[in-house]
């Protein structure tokens with residue numbers, strides 16, 4: 466192991482779980498071009514540089530338009546396998562030992578790609594990662610909230626034969642105007658079928674969206690949750706009930722949810738006693754994987770090894786691992802902290 470003397474090396478080496486990662490958002494421009502070529506799909510861009518240049522967003526919708534367009538190159542099981550495997554090797558290189566990934570089936574079924582094609586490709590890569598890299602994982606099937614309830618119900622039905630592979634149901638896409646209550650019946654059915662539930666809330670939508678996700682959808686954790694800080698009673702509820710927040714710093718900066726890195730509420734969340742975690746969301750689009758997210762916050766907010774340890778610990782606490790698995794990894798992060806924190810310059 467490299468000697469651990471800086472906060473960067475501490476961040477790099479500490480075992481981490483990633484809990485907020487859209488697999489379609491890991492499609493790097495190089496892989497997008499490669500898959501487009503083999504599937505004989507013409508792109509609007511001539512080069513990797515041109516693709517990267519197009520990644521300028523002023524809000525969530527700007528990003529989503531480009532993200533859904535990028536996903537259009539994914540047609541076959543091998544495309545989903547390659548996409549997922551590419552993320553997993555990157556995750557491994559950053560000491561992610563457990564990952565819970567979102568996939569958006571409607572992004573693919575709406576354009577004629579079968580649900581089974583998508584999930585089988587993803588599942589095979591996750592299985593390989595467990596065997597060859599020792600990374601454990603869960604799949605979260607995310608509902609596109611800009612589409613209607615019928616489409617969500619149909620998607621939930623398609624997921625039932627794959628229950629063994631899918632741990633939780635999530636909610637993503639355009640938040641404002643598509644509140645959690647729109648999917649009350651979908652999430653109720655998901656719970657009845659035995660799925661865990663999570664939802665994106667409080668990214669662009671106000672604290673009311675977070676409240677609805679908790680009260681109506683009965684989610685186990687909130688994805689983003691930034692705007693819950695605008696409501697003291699809600700903060701109290703989140704803290705008392707230990708509802709984790711899967712926070713995505715670089716995403717928040719790129720989508721202008723937060724103006725500057727120094728304004729990011731991550732430290733405030735920790736100081737208020739919230740179970741905050743650090744995640745990369747859509748790393749191919751937002752300029753960094755999990756360690757770059759930690760680093761950006763470490764630089765802007767002067768995070769100490771203690772904060773990084775707390776965030777890594779939180780990632781296992783907030784995961785869908787069993788209590789026994791959580792305890793094992795929490796012990797690992799504790800040992801790691803005890804061994805190295807005194808050496809950081």
Ligand code: HPA
Pocket residue numbers: 487490525532637638639665668716746747
């Ligand atoms: O950050 C996000 N928010 C909402 N929907 C998404 N789909 C991919 N990433 C996101």
Ligand SMILES: [Zn+2]
Pocket residue numbers: 485487637665688746
């Ligand atoms: Zn997200």
